[in-house]
Amino acid sequence: MKKIMFAAIAAISLTSCAVNYDKTESGLVYKVFPGKGGDSLKAGHYVKYNVQFYLTDRSGKTDSLLNETAGMPNYFQVDTSARVKYSFMEIMPKLRSGDSAVVLLSTDSLKSKRAINPNDSVVFVKGSNIQCRIKVLQAFKEEKDVMADYEKETKNEEARQAKSVEDYMNSKGLKGIKTKNGAYVILDNPGDASLKADSGKQASIKYKGYLMSDSSKVFDTNFDSSKGHTEPIEVVVGISQVIPGWHDALPYFGKGGSGKILIPSFLGYGPQGRQPEIPGNSNLIFDIQVLDVHDAPSVDEMERRPMPQGH
Numbered sequence: 001m002k003k004i005m006f007a008a009i010a011a012i013s014l015t016s017c018a019v020n021y022d023k024t025e026s027g028l029v030y031k032v033f034p035g036k037g038g039d040s041l042k043a044g045h046y047v048k049y050n051v052q053f054y055l056t057d058r059s060g061k062t063d064s065l066l067n068e069t070a071g072m073p074n075y076f077q078v079d080t081s082a083r084v085k086y087s088f089m090e091i092m093p094k095l096r097s098g099d100s101a102v103v104l105l106s107t108d109s110l111k112s113k114r115a116i117n118p119n120d121s122v123v124f125v126k127g128s129n130i131q132c133r134i135k136v137l138q139a140f141k142e143e144k145d146v147m148a149d150y151e152k153e154t155k156n157e158e159a160r161q162a163k164s165v166e167d168y169m170n171s172k173g174l175k176g177i178k179t180k181n182g183a184y185v186i187l188d189n190p191g192d193a194s195l196k197a198d199s200g201k202q203a204s205i206k207y208k209g210y211l212m213s214d215s216s217k218v219f220d221t222n223f224d225s226s227k228g229h230t231e232p233i234e235v236v237v238g239i240s241q242v243i244p245g246w247h248d249a250l251p252y253f254g255k256g257g258s259g260k261i262l263i264p265s266f267l268g269y270g271p272q273g274r275q276p277e278i279p280g281n282s283n284l285i286f287d288i289q290v291l292d293v294h295d296a297p298s299v300d301e302m303e304r305r306p307m308p309q310g311h
Contacts (some may be wrong), residue, residue: 021104026085028103035098039139043080046140047092048073048149054131055123056104066130071281072157072271073137075146086113088132097139103132154266157281158182161264165283168212169262176262179248184262191257195293197250199238204292205250206232212262212283219277223287236296243268245284255293261286 021029041047052068076089084090088103095101107124110116116124140146162182169176169184176184197203208221222230235242237250245263253259263284265271273280 024085024090026090027109028086028088028090028105030088030091030094030101030103032091032094033100033102035096035100035136038097038099038136040096041078041092041094041136041139043078043093045078046143046146047076047078047095047097047136048138048140048146049076050074050135050137051088052133054133056129056131057125057127067275067280069271069280071160072153075150086110086115088134092136095134095136097136099136101132101134101136103134105130105132158264158266161266161281161283165212165262165264168283176260177252179252181244181248181267182264183245183248183267185249185252186260186262187252187257188259189257190252191254191290192293193254195255197235197237197253197255197257197290197293199247199251200236200296201293202234202236202296203250203253203290204232204234206289206291208287210285211278212285215285217277219274232291239296246286250290253288253290255290258289259287261288 021031023029050069050073053066055064055066076092078092079089080093084092086105086109088101088105091101091103107116107128107130108126110130111124138149140149165184168174174186176186178184206223208223209219211217211219218226220227222233224230234240235246235250238247240247243263245261245267248267249261249263263286265281265283268284269278269280269282271280273282278284
């Protein structure tokens with residue numbers, strides 16, 4: 001239903017010459033598509049919404065999807081101050097629950113306001129726009145109601161992500177071990193059972209990480225030099241600052257072990273992702289080899305080490 005709604009907005013906003021756009025005092029161009037007359041959005045209220053950001057060329061033709069809320073909606077406290085001028089949030093007080101809207105942000109204006117990198121002429125060419133497609137789902141007056149709804153949506157999204165991992169495994173005929181928090185481990189070689197990568201142990205790891213939705217999208221690896229580094233990563237299980245899915249899955253491997261870790265987004269990078277390589281709410285796969293397992297260094301030694309990136 002959400003995809004149909006966005007497609008309808010796109011068709012209206014991009015192809016109809018009869019559509020008259022409005023403009024805010026800051027110069028923001030927008031068009032509201034009314035819903036069924038839900039609650040109005042007032043300053044201080046909270047709004048639950050979905051949004052997609054597209055890059056459009058000078059003619060208004062959609063070029064590429066920049067970002068979107070995929071599955072998990074966003075929440076925002078309605079603001080009428082200067083802080084939200086020339087952003088899609090500026091028009092929120094003009095909307096009601098159930099409304100949709102299209103907002104056009106000039107990349108030239110955003111560059112002049114330093115809202116995007118003024119030197120990024122490859123992506124944001126002169127005369128292009130960022131098109132925001134917004135759907136207001138619900139309005140709240142009290143923060144406690146927002147938090148209750150957020151917790152419900154979080155549980156629903158985690159269930160959807162977990163099911164999508166299971167569906168992927170079924171489609172590929174894969175059998176794995178489900179960890180206590182919801183990652184999956186596929187062991188090609190369990191390794192030395194007497195030297196497990198248990199909590200508190202340090203494991204030396206080779207890895208390749210890619211998107212479950214597209215295995216050709218390798219976002220990081222140290223198996224080869226394609227990402228600029230080949231040294232094994234040293235992870236103190238349960239302590240190092242890597243994504244939760246790694247801590248959840250590594251204890252199933254011993255020294256010399258190898259296999260795959262399938263990680264739902266809520267145990268990975270979540271709704272924020274790690275742009276641009278990892279979109280929000282992306283399920284991930286890591287091919288890993290555990291080269292060594294040994295006692296972890298002292299806390300002082302660990303604090304002197306650089307923080308591992310991208311895991």
